[in-house]
Amino acid sequence: MKRIGILTSGGDAPGMNAAIRSVVRSCIYNNIEVFGIYYGYQGLIEGHIEQLHIGSVGDIIQKGGTVLYSSRSEEFKTEEGRDKAIAQLNHYGIDGIIVIGGDGSFKGAKKLTERGIPCVGIPGTIDNDIPGTDYTIGFDTALNTVIEAVDKIRDTATSHERIYVIEVMGRDAGDLALWSGVAAGAESILIPEVPPNMAEVVDKIKRGHERGKRHSIILVAEGVGSAVDYADQIKNELHVETRVTVLGHTQRGGSPTAYDRVLAGRLGAFSVDLLLKGEQGRMVGIEHNQLVHHDIIEALDQKRKISKDLYELSNQLSI
Template identity: 70%
Template sequence: MKKIGVLTSGGDAPGMNAAVRSVVRKGIYHGIEVYGIYYGYQGLINGDIEKMELGSVGDIIHRGGTKLFTSRCPEFKTDEGQMKGIEQMKKLGIEGLVVIGGDGSFRGAKKLTEKGFPCIGVPGTIDNDIPGTDFTIGFDTALNTIIDAVDKIRDTATSHERTYVIEVMGRDAGDLALWAGLSAGAESVLIPEKKEDFHDIVDRVKRGHDRGKRHSIIIVAEGVGSGVDYAKKIQTELNLETRVTVLGHTQRGGSPTAFDRVLASRLGAKAVDLLMEGKGGRMVGIQSNQVVDHDILEALNLKREPEMSMYQLSLELSI
């Protein structure tokens, strides 16, 4: 394989730039020309493609976001859109593609492979919701952003003796909320994968208040419901001053942690290795600190569940 492409797709995640850098430099090291595709699958269809040099990815390993930009592309879900993308790559002699993104991006990569164009998926999403890997690129950085915010909010919560509800990202996956809740010592953690009785949350806050606790922290994944609604219900139920903070897109930005930089570098390099071996329709991941690869579709057909023993531990430690 003499020419490969790389793109980022879907929601941005800290560490995507480190993954792009790894793909480009690993490819060049092995004598492969690497082409950057801008704006995800939409850019692929439109032909927004340029050859990358060593300097093209200089000074980006520490930057959040993605140098190649990203976008959503409904057109690429169609056979016609996929064939347009393949034709654009064939014009330049590109023989394989590395796709950095989440499950939707992976499904696009699988479709291209089925049409005879080999693709490798690199998991980049802060939600940590991709089966086949213990961690996704961006999760660790987003988690640390949340913890930093919770630590600051706790200072104010203590000073004013308030209950704070903090809404974090996680429409379908609760890993961010669960890991943040356990590491920040939250009284309650609400995740999409586990239904919790509202009265259990109220009882936990009340027990803490009755023993003289000056504040409570409740972390809610957005997929469970609105943090604002939960704050109103708690205040009405307990007559305690309650505030809400919605962290929103602050969780996606920022310089990636060392963990995410190393993870992205390892996974990007593995993706190039697989293309050089003539493989496609695979995704790379990390399991027990070993870089692994799986069939994309087989991995996506599995259900990614959070570690429920951590959820139980968070309950036990928040008594």
């Protein structure tokens, strides 16, 4: 293997640039040429490809987003689209690809591997919803962004004696809501993995009022329903003032935390090592602080589970 390509695909996540930097410099350290593929799989199809050097990734470790940009590609899902992508790889003499992204990105990497292009996937998503790894790049940064926002909102909730319902990202996974809820001391946490029990949420608020508590924070993952609907239900049942905050895409931005930078560095270098050893169709991850790799599709076929212990702890601490 003499030339490796790298692309980012799907939603951006803080730490992607740190991973790009790690891949580029690890390749150069091993005397491998590295090519940046811009705009994800669509950019691969269209040939937005250029060689990267040490200076190409200077001063990006602290930046959020991705300097390679990202896009979603319906064309790549077709055989014709993948034919165009492979033609571009052959044109540039690229022997293997490292893909940074989530499950959709990994499925694309598997398709290329099946066509003879060795690929390795690096999990980069704030949702922390990829099986086969304890943490994904970007999760820790997004988590801290949410906590900072909730801390500020709590100040207002306390001052005005209101119930705040805060919606965070997590279409199919509740890790962001669960972890931030525990860390920020939320009274209730609603996540897709556990059917919402609004009677319990309302009862918890009532018990708080009975002991003199006049404000509450409810964390809602977007995949479990609308924060507005839950706020209205609480308001109608308890006749209290409620406010809704949807944090939205603020959760994706910002400078990556130290943890995300180190994780990205480790996974990036590990991905290069795997390609050089002849591995393909793999995804890298971290389990119990040890670097691991799995077959991409076998990993994605598994369902990512939340920590039941952490969820039970959240209930215990929010009595």
